Amino acid sequence: MNYRGFATRAIHVGQEPDPTTGAVIPPIHLSSTYAQDAPGKHRGFEYSRTNNPTRQAWEQNIAALEEGSYAIAFASGMAAIDAVVRLLRPGDHIVASADLYGGTVRLFDRVWSTFGISATYVDAREPEAVKHAFRPETRLLYIESPTNPLLHLADIAAMADIAHRHNAWLVVDNTFATPYAQQPLTLGADLVVHSTTKYLAGHSDVVGGVVVTRHPELAERLRFFQNAAGAIPSPFECWLCLRSVKTLALRMQQHERNARAVAELCAVHPAVQAVYYPGLPTHPQHELARRQMRNFTGMLSLDLGSAERALEFLRHLRLFTLAESLGGVESLVSHPATMTHASLSPERRRSVGITEGLIRLSCGIEDTEDLLEDITQALNSV
């Protein structure tokens, strides 16, 4: 059945009551192997690396949430991105946004570069810069929007147009936005990747990834890599994802409510030099954000001016936990220069604008007043 509403799809697709027992919640199928009716004649499942009923239910669900036709689940976001790069051949070239997730840059520059695949990084806020980076051998335009940690946006429809004019595929890492906030396939993207570790699983208790597409031939090749290379998620992790997305719409609404309140507070606090939040009308790309997103998420960053002030702020926070990762129900804070982006060279960090005073906040779904109180007292001590 084709449900129109996002929350209805999140709760029902791939999860009809179990036909044999009537169980309303899909079971966690742990079996590694499946009885065959005759040699080579099976009921869609033969070995759990190849296919598993719980994983299949999750893949159907996330495909529907992204308005895609196919989803292929992986053991982590990095394994999902790695599978996408496997669609290329030696000699092929990637154009990518400059402030990508650090692990993705590491994968492109330190793993795939040794197999003859190169990447050029450009400011994807500037379509002209993106066009100029294309070469005859460019096969992939790979972007994040919003980016980590500066919340820069790329115009996804414009990026799809550029990629397709150059006979390349557009890949969007939609981890920061989630399909609740933004659906890149509806804007022309060919592939969406996720670290399900973040908002989709949403409770900081799963590491996982997924690729979603509408192209049957790309789906078939990715499905082949999933089985051939074997970086699959466990049935339990797939079940946790199925369970988690049922509340994605509600969670995103509260994440946004909290982040907006924190951003508005920080925008007028004298200790804060800059606030980066696409939901603020003062964000330079606020119009684009309103056009392609329906929720501005719980992520925002602040610049406190120096490493000393940033560390002082971190020392005083009580409710926000100092930790990498994001998108969980609990509020987290990080210092990108020494944590998530420590693997980038200092020059690279400076060139993309990640200063020593930058703080990234992942606002959870706690009560807004408690978060505001914590941020206020920590800012007042800087």
Ligand SMILES: *Cc1c(COP(=O)(O)O)cnc(C)c1O
């Ligand atoms: C975390 C993250 C990844 C990597 O995902 P893992 O699940 O940690 O492997 C990729 N892209 C973005 C934007 C992320 O935040």
